[in-house]
Amino acid sequence: MRREGLYVLLLAIGGLALTLTSVAGLDNGLARTPPMGWMPFERFRCVTDCVKFPRDCISERLFMRTADLLVSEGYAAAGYKYLIIDDCWMEKERNAITAELMADRERFPSGMNHLSAYIHNKSLKFGLYHDIGKRTCMHLGPGAHGHYSIDAKTFANWSVDYVKLDGCYVNGIDLNTAYPAFGQALNKTGRPMVYSCSWPYYQNHPNFELIKKHCNLWRFADDIRDSTESIAKIIFNYFKRQDNLTKHAAPGSWNDPDMLVLGNYHLSYDASRLQLAMWAVLAAPLIMSNDLQSVRPEIRALLQNRDIIEVDQDPLGIPGHCVLMSGNIQVWLRPVMPTNNIGARSFAVVFANIGDYHECPLCPQTFRIILQNLGLKNQMGYTAYDLFDRKRKVGLFKPKDQFTIRINPSGVEFYKFKPEDIY
Numbered sequence: 001m002r003r004e005g006l007y008v009l010l011l012a013i014g015g016l017a018l019t020l021t022s023v024a025g026l027d028n029g030l031a032r033t034p035p036m037g038w039m040p041f042e043r044f045r046c047v048t049d050c051v052k053f054p055r056d057c058i059s060e061r062l063f064m065r066t067a068d069l070l071v072s073e074g075y076a077a078a079g080y081k082y083l084i085i086d087d088c089w090m091e092k093e094r095n096a097i098t099a100e101l102m103a104d105r106e107r108f109p110s111g112m113n114h115l116s117a118y119i120h121n122k123s124l125k126f127g128l129y130h131d132i133g134k135r136t137c138m139h140l141g142p143g144a145h146g147h148y149s150i151d152a153k154t155f156a157n158w159s160v161d162y163v164k165l166d167g168c169y170v171n172g173i174d175l176n177t178a179y180p181a182f183g184q185a186l187n188k189t190g191r192p193m194v195y196s197c198s199w200p201y202y203q204n205h206p207n208f209e210l211i212k213k214h215c216n217l218w219r220f221a222d223d224i225r226d227s228t229e230s231i232a233k234i235i236f237n238y239f240k241r242q243d244n245l246t247k248h249a250a251p252g253s254w255n256d257p258d259m260l261v262l263g264n265y266h267l268s269y270d271a272s273r274l275q276l277a278m279w280a281v282l283a284a285p286l287i288m289s290n291d292l293q294s295v296r297p298e299i300r301a302l303l304q305n306r307d308i309i310e311v312d313q314d315p316l317g318i319p320g321h322c323v324l325m326s327g328n329i330q331v332w333l334r335p336v337m338p339t340n341n342i343g344a345r346s347f348a349v350v351f352a353n354i355g356d357y358h359e360c361p362l363c364p365q366t367f368r369i370i371l372q373n374l375g376l377k378n379q380m381g382y383t384a385y386d387l388f389d390r391k392r393k394v395g396l397f398k399p400k401d402q403f404t405i406r407i408n409p410s411g412v413e414f415y416k417f418k419p420e421d422i423y
């Protein structure tokens with residue numbers, strides 16, 4: 001087990017060195033930390049019948065209600081600022097005369113400028129979905145193909161702050177030129193807009209060096225579902241490609257493993273902790289998809305855990321690596337602030353229990369590790385804090401000390417190790 005751990009650790013250090021030499025990301029001054037907000041798709045899909053389903057349909061009412069709740073329930077103050085409309089907001093066709101996109105007139109009767117002003121008036125930011133191809137993914141509206149400039153101008157006119165650009169219906173379209181061209185059109189409007197690209201998800205061999213030059217964040221895995229299996233699958237997808245993915249993330253450029261599904265139907269409390277801690281250690285965007293009116297108080301408290309959000313939003317912007325995998329236990333480590341008096345970094349460390357523990361499937365499991373085997377080598381040691389327990393101080397640990405924890409099934413423990421000063 002130790003050899004395996006050290007082997008993976010060497011890969012991690014290799015990845016870190018590459019971070020320093022790879023090219024700079026998109027230079028629009030935005031998304032210096034991973035974007036946080038809300039998007040309807042996983043929860044509300046593409047419900048368009050507002051007569052039968054007035055609460056659930058994709059309509060201005062849903063977004064105004066959610067804007068109110070982001071503020072009144074404390075999410076906005078915790079950092080969740082981007083309210084992003086996903087697919088299914090458009091009229092079926094463009095304006096026949098001007099070729100402009102139009103919001104569905106029945107479901108957005110007040111128009112996008114009104115909704116945008118409503119959102120901005122709450123000090124929130126306004127995001128909007130579009131597609132680089134011929135139709136949007138749900139096929140309800142026109143894609144951007146052939147209309148990049150006019151669509152970018154429409155978005156700027158609506159005071160959009162964030163564009164999610166999907167990649168459906170792209171037969172005959174070269175994504176490696178189309179995504180940069182749409183980004184250029186956004187840039188030409190002069191309005192800063194976060195640019196979220198689904199580009200690598202639609203390619204077998206994505207060129208991340210190119211993608212990061214043009215996008216603030218990018219989807220690399222399947223659409224998330226409201227299940228522990230789906231979360232585990234995305235984590236495993238990241239794990240397999242972690243050296244390719246990790247080295248491209250930095251302030252302004254983020255890997256996007258898709259939305260947070262906490263607060264819906266199928267995650268246990270432990271699996272809710274698992275998703276939140278993993279997304280924070282990966283420096284992932286924290287974009288919730290849930291019904292804010294019915295999120296239970298204990299899940300709301302998780303989503304608003306300031307200590308975990310602080311890890312996600314750490315200013316160094318270095319994403320975590322899996323440094324050790326032993327049976328069903330994975331250890332993920334992310335360098336974060338603060339540093340000690342000689343510049344040694346703190347580490348946020350996730351201990352995840354994913355999969356079946358052979359001695360007792362679905363039991364909590366005891367895990368022991370010598371800290372230096374994770375790369376924690378500060379000779380004066382580290383003070384460990386439990387990030388799920390209001391930074392409760394767990395103790396002082398030297399590199400040769402053993403750290404012992406119990407981890408629930410489909411669950412995590414999440415600690416911050418802060419280096420002591422050297423005298």
Ligand SMILES: *[C@@H]1O[C@H](CO)[C@@H](O)[C@H](O)[C@H]1NC(C)=O
Binds near residue numbers: 117118121
């Ligand atoms: C913003 O909201 C306040 C009430 O919260 C209202 O008085 C004001 O008119 C609104 N402004 C705009 C521009 O919508």
Ligand SMILES: *[C@@H]1O[C@H](CO)[C@@H](O)[C@H](O)[C@H]1NC(C)=O
Binds near residue numbers: 157158
């Ligand atoms: C959007 O277009 C309308 C109509 O042309 C114009 O009155 C308005 O000022 C524009 N808004 C922005 C933010 O560009």
Ligand SMILES: *[C@@H]1O[C@H](CO)[C@@H](O)[C@H](O)[C@H]1NC(C)=O
Binds near residue numbers: 029191
């Ligand atoms: C457009 O691109 C230039 C060059 O990368 C950058 O300096 C500028 O901030 C961008 N403007 C917007 C509005 O994105």
Ligand SMILES: *[C@@H]1O[C@H](CO)[C@@H](O)[C@H](O)[C@H]1NC(C)=O
Binds near residue numbers: 240241
């Ligand atoms: C990592 O990227 C390289 C270069 O693009 C590619 O050859 C390799 O297959 C990728 N590895 C994984 C696991 O995706």
